[in-house]
Amino acid sequence: MTLELGLNQQPAHTRQGSSIGQPLTRRDGFLKVTGTARYAADNHPPGMLYAVLAVSSIARGRVVSLDIEAAKAHSGVVEVMTPLNRPALATDPDAKDHPFMFRLDLLQNDGVRYPNQSIAVVIAETLEAATEGAALLSPRYETEPARVGLDGAESFVPRGVGVGNPAVQQMGDVEAGLESARTRIEATYETPAQYHNAMEPHAIVAAWDGDRLSIDTPSQGLAMAQGRIAGLFGIAPQNVHIRSPFLGGGFGSKGMISGPQVLGILAAKLVGRPVKLVLRREQMFGPVGHRAPTRQTLRMGMDGEGRLTAISHHARTTSSTFDDFFEPAADASHTLYASPAIATSHDAVRLDTGTPLFMRAPGEATGSIALESAIDEAAHACGMDPLEFRLRNYAEVEPMTGKPFSSKALRECYEQAAEAFGWAGRPLEPRRMRDADGYLTGWGMGTATFPAIMFQAEARAVLRADGSGLMETGAQDMGQGAWTAFAQIAADGLGLDIDQIDFRAGSSDLPNAGIAGGSGHTATAGMAIHNAGAAVIARLADLATRNEASPLFGAGNEGVLARGGRLYRRDDESRGESYTEILARAGLAEIEGHGKGAPDPTSQEAYAKHAHGAVFAEVKVDPDLGQIRVTRLVGAFAAGRVINPRLVRSQYYGGMIWGVSFALHEEAVTDRRSGRIQNANLAEYHVPVNADVPSVEALLVHEDDPHVNALGIKGVGEIGITGTAGAVANAVWHATGVRPRRFPIRIEDLLG
Amino acid sequence: MRDFDYFRPATISDAVAAAAEPGSAYLAGGTNLLDLMKGGITSPERIVDISRLPELNRIETLDDGGLRIGALVRNADLAHDPAFAKAYPAVAEALLSGASAQLRNAATVGGNLLQRTRCSYFYDTASACNRRQPGSGCSALGGENRLHAILGWSDACIATHPSDFCVPLVALDAVVEIEGKEGRRHVTLEEFHRLPGDTPQRETVLQPGELIVAVRLPAQAASFASHARYLKVRERTSYAFAVVSAAAALVVDRGKIRGARLALGGVAAKPWRARSAEAVLLGADADEASFVRAADAALADASPSGDNAFKIELARRIVVRALTSALAGTPAVMPALPASPFSSLPGVRHDA
Known part of the structure; x- marks a missing residue:
């Protein structure tokens, strides 16, 4: 769909040359700050009904009764959907054809396998009636004991972790490395369950027209959602039209279509009218994924010069009883620090929770806080400055694979961030710095890293006789700025000013833009856009250079440049003509081209591809009361080509603040007996507020990467969390002398 | 939504008469009541809206x-x-x-x-809570009770x-x-x-x-104006309830404490006036030793109701700090971070 630009929006700044690299403000910013951006739940098709989930209050067992009569008797209630009358599906929701196909709770039976699982849907004329109807169901259960916590069940080694990585990996002889070490450390860290908690809850407005389905719902992966829904309902994918122009955050929880969203579609089918279903905040703590808790043990050995002789990283994590997602926390130790021996391993327990899922920097965030803490402990054990220790163990090639890096400006990140922060002169010993007011002051650092991933994407470009351009790809804007960054790439790809192109995205009837996840959306869809632009420009050049009437005749496609709506001879820029002239001469209303974005298998095999960064944190801690305040954060990041420095900086800020959140705030508190989450609301599930982040600085370090893709883009969506969380933890140690071993860090951990 | 009667009285006496009916609740700002109604924690049959009196x-x-x-x-x-x-x-x-x-x-x-307690079991209607449903029990006992009471609690309820x-x-x-x-x-x-x-x-x-x-x-109460502070410790700087808080107010004359007031928050089912501590302070030297003795007195009867023993030591230290801050004098302007242990740090608007 087209971004409905606000009437008062100023045109983009007048610029010379390329759009890429310009710090444009968000093209959708006007719509958002004026409240006119239409999110999924803002849609109200005629005849629409409201659906509200009834969810389980137990963790494990089965529903033995629901008072359907009472709910239906409530004024305004139209229907109650339960396992007894739920419309049939073409695919078993418990089937799993591939690792990205997560099992869904779609009222397939009366079983309960986690708290907040859907057990019925009440459909009514008003939200209030549906809400009360759901309350009137008064479910009764047969309850079995809940399995809770990292030791809540028998552990096992999963077949794979993350996206199919081996659970156990080894390079070199770790035990020998530890044996030969001059200095050794061993430490165990715990991280809690965390929930994505996007501001916008999962919402869907679904309308059926025969076997055609029209949906408004936020999705980070439109084509995957379309395919999954089509499979469940046994209809052709092109019969499913999903509109997702804006997401109020996703963070991975909107990567796959979730059970509640499908229940909204089922409800619409059951009643034969459009239905809206919006999750309540507490209902987001269960069926839409979470970051699983971990317990990680790191062992490191160092020689007399502070060089690592071995890294061993073991992670215990959890999954649900009925599906597989295993947080690949230990894999964080594969790429950052040079060591002759590295061993990583995972084991897991199955608990009565919803299935964990990708959550912003899955594996990297949890693994990084443990790894960066342990590196800090190792540096201190060697009597070395943490930055010096990291430089001593700088990986010139990817340690686990021995592959060269496609590019790696981490050294520059360390230098620039340390300089901006003022790291020099930091005392090695903890509890040595106090400010004028007597607060304990600590400085800590962490290394940030995230792989440069690409998926598959397609785009379609059109040049029109009036000289304007069109670029289409079903990209997803989660708030990261896709509407703007992709329009910039499109403008350059078409050789037009950004105001001369119509960029369409956020709809499943556009070319598949792949998933907005894995920090790979800009690279993947951006390359599709770039290539589509190149394809249509090639057609245009073809028209011109083969026509004797054109000043470009005989230049050959390689011999022309596209810029500002004109083609020029590369060897003589005084000779050129406008797109309009070329198309008019050819008698064409428009021409089109298609492009794809995908990883290059050859370079994939040859190079390790990662973005890097360095984060420095200053904290103050009240010496008596243990309250922590992060007073400064400075990060420097190298992630290849920057399309829009304003948006990229915002991504780093957001990631860094999430890192603070990881270290100091976020935790789902689960009742040890019932398995119910006790703080399933934003008053008690804490994320930082403005007052918690007084000073955040993100430096963009120049990095040219000729191998990741033609545009040189790596990705910036997730890296900011990594490094930051560890930097804050290390700063807390430096301030207090107390080494944080569980997160978030609590006042009682520092009271002494 | 559950139906209820809505009544907007014109006078206080009309309000009192209307609310005398069983199942009534007064509505003012609604910042707590409406949440409780939406969550099914309370279901008044009649709302008496006093907000326009x-x-x-x-x-x-x-x-x-x-x-x-x-x-x-x-x-x-x-x-x-x-x-x-x-x-x-x-x-x-x-x-x-x-x-x-x-x-x-x-x-x-x-x-x-x-305002009602923030005990999560009070809000969670699937849990037992004697406060919400008398006689049902207390799920907070033996549960997740890090933030619960250390003073004045009973086996029936450990909420603050x-x-x-x-x-x-x-x-x-x-x-x-x-x-x-x-x-x-x-x-x-x-x-x-x-x-x-x-x-x-x-x-x-x-x-x-x-x-x-x-x-x-x-x-x-105004006689304490030059030596009065509130101190609130919590893990998030704003929009979070106190783990423990304290209000301290002193009248000091030539190094002697001539008037002392002390109360604690987040420690009991009521705002906790620490009269035994005030007795220790009255007439004592205005110094740290007195404050420590006062803190010990204030917490003498404290006991953990669960995983919250740290709150006892934290409360002692907060008492000492609040008294120390009060002795130092009320700041001339409202601190950037009101009641925060970091209230002296510059650079943040007080309504951040």
């Missing part, structure tokens, strides 16, 4: 020098009233440390006194009262003015909230239908 909206100085604050005065309006903040700085600081700017704009004085505002108020001998069918009565704030005992559902001494019309501060 004009006579409850005033701040008045009384003939005896005391202050009378109408029950509908908004938290933000009271905190930003210059005369009030000057005379009762610890109260203003407590108000500004509570909730968020948006909530403070809506929440009222009377409603603040009557979440108010910041009430903590300096109880220290300053505030009095609650109550209108009922039998007329008007005055109850000290210290007596207003009840400890749980065997009847945690009875949270205050209000009789059914009674209405808080005002909170009074006696003239003497």
Whole structure:
């Protein structure tokens, strides 16, 4: 769909040359700050009904009764959907054809396998009636004991972790490395369950027209959602039209279509009218994924010069009883620090929770806080400055694979961030710095890293006789700025000013833009856009250079440049003509081209591809009361080509603040007996507020990467969390002398 | 939505008459009640909306020098009233440390006194809670109770009262003015909230239908203005309830403590007046040793109700710090981070 630009929006700044690299403000910013951006739940098709989930209050067992009569008797209630009358599906929701196909709770039976699982849907004329109807169901259960916590069940080694990585990996002889070490450390860290908690809850407005389905719902992966829904309902994918122009955050929880969203579609089918279903905040703590808790043990050995002789990283994590997602926390130790021996391993327990899922920097965030803490402990054990220790163990090639890096400006990140922060002169010993007011002051650092991933994407470009351009790809804007960054790439790809192109995205009837996840959306869809632009420009050049009437005749496609709506001879820029002239001469209303974005298998095999960064944190801690305040954060990041420095900086800020959140705030508190989450609301599930982040600085370090893709883009969506969380933890140690071993860090951990 | 009757009285007596019906609830700012209704924690059959009663909206100085604050005065309006903040700085600081700017704009004085506990089991209708459903038990016992009470709790209930505002108020001998069918009565704030005992559902001494019309501060409360602080410790800088808080107010003359007030928040089912600590302080040297003795006295009867033993030591230290800060003197301007241990750090607006 087209971004409905606000009437008062100023045109983009007048610029010379390329759009890429310009710090444009968000093209959708006007719509958002004026409240006119239409999110999924803002849609109200005629005849629409409201659906509200009834969810389980137990963790494990089965529903033995629901008072359907009472709910239906409530004024305004139209229907109650339960396992007894739920419309049939073409695919078993418990089937799993591939690792990205997560099992869904779609009222397939009366079983309960986690708290907040859907057990019925009440459909009514008003939200209030549906809400009360759901309350009137008064479910009764047969309850079995809940399995809770990292030791809540028998552990096992999963077949794979993350996206199919081996659970156990080894390079070199770790035990020998530890044996030969001059200095050794061993430490165990715990991280809690965390929930994505996007501001916008999962919402869907679904309308059926025969076997055609029209949906408004936020999705980070439109084509995957379309395919999954089509499979469940046994209809052709092109019969499913999903509109997702804006997401109020996703963070991975909107990567796959979730059970509640499908229940909204089922409800619409059951009643034969459009239905809206919006999750309540507490209902987001269960069926839409979470970051699983971990317990990680790191062992490191160092020689007399502070060089690592071995890294061993073991992670215990959890999954649900009925599906597989295993947080690949230990894999964080594969790429950052040079060591002759590295061993990583995972084991897991199955608990009565919803299935964990990708959550912003899955594996990297949890693994990084443990790894960066342990590196800090190792540096201190060697009597070395943490930055010096990291430089001593700088990986010139990817340690686990021995592959060269496609590019790696981490050294520059360390230098620039340390300089901006003022790291020099930091005392090695903890509890040595106090400010004028007597607060304990600590400085800590962490290394940030995230792989440069690409998926598959397609785009379609059109040049029109009036000289304007069109670029289409079903990209997803989660708030990261896709509407703007992709329009910039499109403008350059078409050789037009950004105001001369119509960029369409956020709809499943556009070319598949792949998933907005894995920090790979800009690279993947951006390359599709770039290539589509190149394809249509090639057609245009073809028209011109083969026509004797054109000043470009005989230049050959390689011999022309596209810029500002004109083609020029590369060897003589005084000779050129406008797109309009070329198309008019050819008698064409428009021409089109298609492009794809995908990883290059050859370079994939040859190079390790990662973005890097360095984060420095200053904290103050009240010496008596243990309250922590992060007073400064400075990060420097190298992630290849920057399309829009304003948006990229915002991504780093957001990631860094999430890192603070990881270290100091976020935790789902689960009742040890019932398995119910006790703080399933934003008053008690804490994320930082403005007052918690007084000073955040993100430096963009120049990095040219000729191998990741033609545009040189790596990705910036997730890296900011990594490094930051560890930097804050290390700063807390430096301030207090107390080494944080569980997160978030609590006042009682520092009271002494 | 569950149907309820809605009644908007024109006068206080109409309000009291209307609320005398069983199942009634007064609605003022609605910052707590509406959440409780949406969550199914309370289901009043009749809402008596007092939010437009004009006579409850005033701040008045009384003939005896005391202050009378109408029950509908908004938290933000009271905190930003210059005369009030000057005379009762610890109260203003407590108000500004509570909730968020948006909530403070809506929440009222009377409603603040009557806000319900933040115990998660009280809010979770699938859990047992004697406060919500008498006789059902207490799921917080043996559960996730890191933030629960360390003073005055019982086996029936270990919840805490979440108010910041009430903590300096109880220290300053505030009095609650109550209108009922039998007329008007005055109850000290210290007596207003009840400890749980065997009847945690009875949270205050209000009789059914009674209405808080005002909170009074006696003239003497202003005598602490130059040495009064509120200190609130929590893990998030704003929009979080206290792990433990304290209000301290002193009158100091030539190094001797001539007047002392101390109360704790986040430690019990009521704002906790620490009279034994005040007794230790009165006449003592204004120094750290006295403050430590006072802290020991304040927490002498404390005991953990679960995984919260740390709160006892934390409360001791907060008492010492609050008294130390009060001795140092009330800041000339409201700190950037009100009530925070980091209140002296510059650079943050106080309503951040």
